[in-house]
Amino acid sequence: MHAVRGFLTQGSGFAFLTLLEVQRRDGIRGPIAEVGTFQGMSLVGFGLGALADESVLGVDLFVVGGEDFEASVRSNWTKAGLADARLRLHRGSSTDLGAAAWSELLGAPARLVHVDGEHTRGAAAHDVALAASCLAPGGVIVVDDVLHAWYPDITLSVAAFLKAKPEFRAFAIIDREADLMRGGAKMLLARRDDVPR
Numbered sequence: 001m002h003a004v005r006g007f008l009t010q011g012s013g014f015a016f017l018t019l020l021e022v023q024r025r026d027g028i029r030g031p032i033a034e035v036g037t038f039q040g041m042s043l044v045g046f047g048l049g050a051l052a053d054e055s056v057l058g059v060d061l062f063v064v065g066g067e068d069f070e071a072s073v074r075s076n077w078t079k080a081g082l083a084d085a086r087l088r089l090h091r092g093s094s095t096d097l098g099a100a101a102w103s104e105l106l107g108a109p110a111r112l113v114h115v116d117g118e119h120t121r122g123a124a125a126h127d128v129a130l131a132a133s134c135l136a137p138g139g140v141i142v143v144d145d146v147l148h149a150w151y152p153d154i155t156l157s158v159a160a161f162l163k164a165k166p167e168f169r170a171f172a173i174i175d176r177e178a179d180l181m182r183g184g185a186k187m188l189l190a191r192r193d194d195v196p197r
């Protein structure tokens with residue numbers, strides 16, 4: 001976490017590792033995906049927490065404020081000792097991806113999807129629906145910056161998703177741990193049947 005610039009708090013990092021460990025314990029396998037990688041702080045963590053034969057997909061515009069950071073993501077991945085073949089990056093807006101393209105990029109249903117891309121109501125709604133469209137049994141969707149004072153639209157998008165898809169439930173919140181810029185709360189969603197586990 002100290003080696004990569006980004007927005008993940010230590011508490012969220014531990015929560016992600018715990019999710020991956022519980023899934024591993026229960027034989028839940030599949031790629032891990034992130035919409036909104038920035039420089040790869042959480043993405044590299046997913047690579048380190050996944051099994052050696054599991055791939056990680058990152059979708060991003062890879063340009064913020066004129067700075068192109070795709071090369072930094074790749075270099076942060078390699079510096080962490082991870083095999084290049086396990087990383088798949090897709091450059092472009094997630095909102096241009098439909099379910100078929102998403103499933104093709106993943107290659108198999110995902111066991112964990114981190115939604116941390118465009119913070120608008122339309123994009124967040126799209127990204128959560130995309131995540132749900134190709135989720136492995138036992139899979140988890142983690143949505144960043146819910147219950148955030150700056151981004152009420154994200155909370156509203158998740159609420160609308162849960163209303164439209166009653167087979168999914170919110171089962172946990174990783175509480176806000178730092179200032180408004182870096183430490184947003186995350187909401188964890190899973191299919192109803194997976195919630196007790």
Ligand SMILES: C[S@@+](CC[C@H](N)C(=O)[O-])C[C@H]1O[C@@H](n2cnc3c(N)ncnc32)[C@H](O)[C@@H]1O
Nearest residue numbers: 006007036037038041042060061093094117118
């Ligand atoms: C808060 S940052 C992600 C932080 C990252 N997960 C980390 O661990 O540091 C949000 C990212 O979403 C990306 N983004 C914004 N709009 C997007 C879109 N429409 N499609 C894909 N990515 C987008 C930005 O380029 C930025 O890298």
